[in-house]
Amino acid sequence: MSSIVIVKYNAGNIRSVLCALNRLGRDATVSDDPKVLRNASRVIFPGVGEASSAMRYLRQVHLDEVLLSLQQPFLGICLGMQLMCSRSEENDTDCLGIFESQVVRFAEEPGLKIPHMGWNTLGLGDDPLFAGITDPAWCYFVHSYYVPASKETIATCTYGQNTFSAALGAGNYRGVQFHPEKSGPLGERILKNFLEISEDRLW
Amino acid sequence: MLAKRIIPCLDVRDGRTVKGVNFVNLRDAGDAVELAALYARQGADELTFLDITATVENRGTFTSLVRRIADVIDIPFTVGGGIRSVADVGALLDAGADKISINSMAVKDPRIIDTLAKEFGSQCVVCAIDVRSNHTFDADGMLGWEVYVAGGRTPTGLEALSWAVEAEDRGAGEILLTSMDHDGTKAGFAVELTRRFSDRVRIPIIASGGAGAMEHFTEIFTSGGADAALAASIFHFHEIDIPELKIFLEKHGIPIRLNR
Numbered sequence: 175m176s177s178i179v180i181v182k183y184n185a186g187n188i189r190s191v192l193c194a195l196n197r198l199g200r201d202a203t204v205s206d207d208p209k210v211l212r213n214a215s216r217v218i219f220p221g222v223g224e225a226s227s228a229m230r231y232l233r234q235v236h237l238d239e240v241l242l243s244l245q246q247p248f249l250g251i252c253l254g255m256q257l258m259c260s261r262s263e264e265n266d267t268d269c270l271g272i273f274e275s276q277v278v279r280f281a282e283e284p285g286l287k288i289p290h291m292g293w294n295t296l297g298l299g300d301d302p303l304f305a306g307i308t309d310p311a312w313c314y315f316v317h318s319y320y321v322p323a324s325k326e327t328i329a330t331c332t333y334g335q336n337t338f339s340a341a342l343g344a345g346n347y348r349g350v351q352f353h354p355e356k357s358g359p360l361g362e363r364i365l366k367n368f369l370e371i372s373e374d375r376l377w
Numbered sequence: 378m379l380a381k382r383i384i385p386c387l388d389v390r391d392g393r394t395v396k397g398v399n400f401v402n403l404r405d406a407g408d409a410v411e412l413a414a415l416y417a418r419q420g421a422d423e424l425t426f427l428d429i430t431a432t433v434e435n436r437g438t439f440t441s442l443v444r445r446i447a448d449v450i451d452i453p454f455t456v457g458g459g460i461r462s463v464a465d466v467g468a469l470l471d472a473g474a475d476k477i478s479i480n481s482m483a484v485k486d487p488r489i490i491d492t493l494a495k496e497f498g499s500q501c502v503v504c505a506i507d508v509r510s511n512h513t514f515d516a517d518g519m520l521g522w523e524v525y526v527a528g529g530r531t532p533t534g535l536e537a538l539s540w541a542v543e544a545e546d547r548g549a550g551e552i553l554l555t556s557m558d559h560d561g562t563k564a565g566f567a568v569e570l571t572r573r574f575s576d577r578v579r580i581p582i583i584a585s586g587g588a589g590a591m592e593h594f595t596e597i598f599t600s601g602g603a604d605a606a607l608a609a610s611i612f613h614f615h616e617i618d619i620p621e622l623k624i625f626l627e628k629h630g631i632p633i634r635l636n637r
Binding site: 187189190193194196197222223224282286287288289290291292293294295310312314316317318332333353355356357358359360361362 | 378379380381382417422447448449451452453470471472473475495497498499500501550551579580581604605634635636
């Protein structure tokens with residue numbers, strides 16, 4: 175059985191992701207060891223919290239370069255996805271630069287609650303991550319910052335006036351703004367797709 | 378479109394659900410995990426577990442229950458009740474809870490909200506506010522509400538709306554607003570109260586207290602401006618079934634998560 179590694183750092187909601195993998199009958203290692211990460215068949219990079227302190231930590235332990243150079247299918251979740259971008263408005267943080275996209279804060283709109291919290295539907299692009307998923311694709315989101323739609327967008331979501339990136343993809347890297355580990359059977363299917371995807375289909 | 382959320386609330390004592398849960402299709406109606414899983418299957422959007430364990434010695438059972446919930450439940454869940462320290466919060470989040478609801482502790486020392494938001498992120502800090510009308514009026518002729526703690530038994534003298542604004546400013550991610558005047562009446566949610574809070578703060582408001590009929594949910598989402606509605610006994614006693622409620626709400630134009 176191939177090995178799944180969850181990146182260990184200071185901003186992970188690691189147990190939720192581990193539980194979701196367990197429900198799929200899979201186990202995962204939690205590690206910040208570059209060797210373990212490089213040898214994994216899949217790497218998952220969850221995240222909740224604040225961008226600048228997370229980036230500071232990743233740089234301190236030199237995980238930034240490791241994450242940037244991985245070759246296997248890699249999935250960032252929520253803050254994880256945002257940290258994979260080039261830059262975040264959250265405390266003006268330079269991020270990993272895996273994606274060219276940038277992270278901005280939701281603009282104030284009358285009646286628009288921030289954070290964007292709860293279940294919203296995806297506008298699905300053609301990506302193996304979404305194999306077998308049909309509309310309406312309800313997923314659970316919690317975030318105050320977002321990535322505007324860009325050429326790296328593989329799924330969208332609309333909140334207020336903004337249609338933003340619900341998921342990003344480039345090469346072997348994928349990122350999702352929602353929480354698949356908390357999005358019921360549909361989220362489970364997305365995680366399963368990520369685990370079962372053939373690597374050459376990602377590029 | 379962001380869906381309005383339906384949140385069943387489970388009271389837990391010594392690791393088991395209380396409030397005389399009455400489900401025929403559960404092996405053990407007192408098992409919080411089994412009941413939670415049923416609600417999740419039925420389409421609940423989130424779950425809330427409130428620990429009402431009386432003794433400190435038994436509080437560890439709640440943490441182990443939270444671990445069991447996290448193993449099984451694939452939707453977000455909030456835990457609260459009797460949280461006294463940042464360490465308590467850390468332990469519950471480590472056990473797999475998505476959000477922590479704090480109430481008395483925040484009133485006693487509001488700075489705890491700043492600390493929790495900084496340490497764990499605003500997304501997991503739910504500020505629970507129990508209010509009663511104090512039958513006074515402000516300068517605009519609007520009714521005033523007072524914050525109560527200790528399960529609604531102890532008045533604090535705090536004006537509820539300004540407390541909600543302070544909680545938001547300090548970094549709370551959500552407000553769980555319970556009207557003690559409405560709780561248990563089944564006569565409907567506190568619509569005017571919820572509307573005032575919803576208009577005033579920018580974080581989501583979960584309305585709680587008073588649900589007795591499906592129309593009450595429509596009303597709290599439209600007139601009340603609530604982002605989510607929480608209820609307990611009407612779900613536990615089958616008075617309203619979640620799938621039926623969600624279909625009803627969708628028919629009435631409320632954005633709701635329905636999987637076909």
